Amino acid sequence: MKLRKTLFMKLSRNQIQTVSKFSNLEEKNVNSLLKKNVYASESDWIRFIKIGLLGLGAAFTLSGIVFFFAYNWNDMHKFFKLALNMSIIIAGVSAILFVKFNLTVNKIILTGISILIGVFLAVFGQIYQTGANSFDFFLGWAIFIVIWVLISDFPPLWLIFIILLNTTFITYTQQYGTDWEFEMILNVLFLINVIILTLLIFLHSKTILKNLPEWFSKTIAIFSISAITLSLIIGVSDNYSHTVLISIGLALFLYVPGMYYGIKKRNLFYLAIIPFSIILVIASLLLRITDEAVADMYLIVSLFTIGSITLLIRQIISLRKKWKVINNNEKIIHTN
């Protein structure tokens, strides 16, 4: 039997396992297949040793330094603490401006110093005992870093900033004791995040904003939908109040365009989580309809859940197949 070229297609572990299961490959053959295709090679091991030693070295040295500061914290003069913090920030800014690091490193440094600004404010608050006024702290932090966030073009930093905005709002409601119910707070959170998300998507579609990674928009979408879903579930389960009507209104107002967006952009994600949220709300509604915990209703809910989710998943899978074909056809048209 003539020997052809050796394998140029790398097998996956899964494939090797399947072939082994349904054939009479012997142990040593499987072993050599695995070694050639899957297992770590010598260069892999060298990289392992290098990264391992460097990583451990950096981590231990850094923790040693941190521990040292922790030990001496109480004895340090207050100016020293603030000066230390500020000098790291200044060092970061100088590094970005004057050292020719590549773009990603600069963005990471920018994120680091944005966080350090928060640390600075915290230390300040601790030294001067400004009281447990967290709203001012978060608001100040957000305001101070907003310019950096806008110019950064770095989604992880945007995410941190959005979390900061949400926290600022939450502390506002706690500090300035509005009589908003919990659901209303959730509704506003939903609204804020959806507005941000829609704005970003819009800017992205007009190519004003060049970089909008999937994970980022999905994370915000999940958070927003969780907020409104929770709000609806609570609203439906408690005594009916005006708030739940507002929640339902908000949800309808935004779910419909959401679904439409999903269909238009062939993005399965929104088409999956919005119906999922609706299923959860209906399930809670069913449980609420009977005043006490009635056994039969649990059975109905159980069957309803299985049925509706199966339906949802089937739809998603078939849409996926259909769109895969359409996407492939489009690719062919574009390349011709």
Added chain:
Amino acid sequence: MEENQDIKNLITEISITEGDGFNYQEEIIKKDLLLNEDQPGLLIKVISILGGFWACITFFGFLMLAGLYESENGMIIIGAIFYIAVIIGNRYIKNIVLDTASVSTYLVAIGLIGFALIQREVELNYVFIIMILLAVITVIVTESKVLNFIAILIFSGHIQALIIYNEANNLLHVYNIVYVGFTTFVLMNEAKIISFSKKMNELYSPLRIGLLFSLVGGFVFLGVKGIFDTEIAYVWVTSGVIVLLVLYFVYKVIISLKINNSKTRLALLISSALILLPSIFAPAICGAVLIILLTYHQKYKTGLGLGIISLIYFIIQFYYDLELKLIEKSIILFLSGVLFIVAYVFIKRILLKGDHSDIKS
């Protein structure tokens, strides 16, 4: 379809390298591989898990409210029925949601049986033994990877429970030594196990991840100081065994990578031993290092992630429990860090200029 062509190519490639006598069941291989390629996305998996879980909870809520709570015998019977239904029925279920619901059902069935037995004030040791038996039966009967994984965890967990309940804490070391040995064997002999039989082939994945989790679980009990007191001497024994296994592993890798220079071999073995020496008091740390080495060798990402996370956790735990002043800890940490960095620079120098006769390009 392009996928079919890929698979055909794959099989042709393997046949050519294997030569004549390579017997295979083409159709089944094609079907199985196609099935795996078509995996639903993460999104669908998450939704079906949450949905299945919710459906299962509400179903058992229904049973409880319908009066099951009153009757322990009823709970045992229902639990047993669902247990049997799940482990046998799992082969025939095609619905994605029911598939994930079967996992929740399995857990609730086991929970019901356990709960009912405890309510009837059966001696706890017997309850543990029954759980262990149920886990073993599950592994023997069912093909489902998830159920096997859970069964292995139940098995290991209840063995540890037996040891702790009977206050034979030193046996925890025996547990760890046995598990470490067995895990090393499993991770170093993948080919042997998956070519042994169809059942073993299917069992390998859940066995691997189940053992790793059980091992880490065992270490947690040893690693967290003060949970369970054991003799110090036995701690050394466990660490010693782990270090020996690490050296054995390094030796095997050296052979398989065909590193022939005996000086290099010796250097690698000695440096491995030296790196582990400081953690001789903490078998958990040595164990985590072993896990990282074994899983990296296999390029098994999930296991590697688990190993790294447990290493970080155990190191943090160790330093936290260390009864020294903060300043002393900071000095130790800093010096260790410097040592590692020095080692890194040193190795980089050796690799850059050193003797390349044994390094394949």
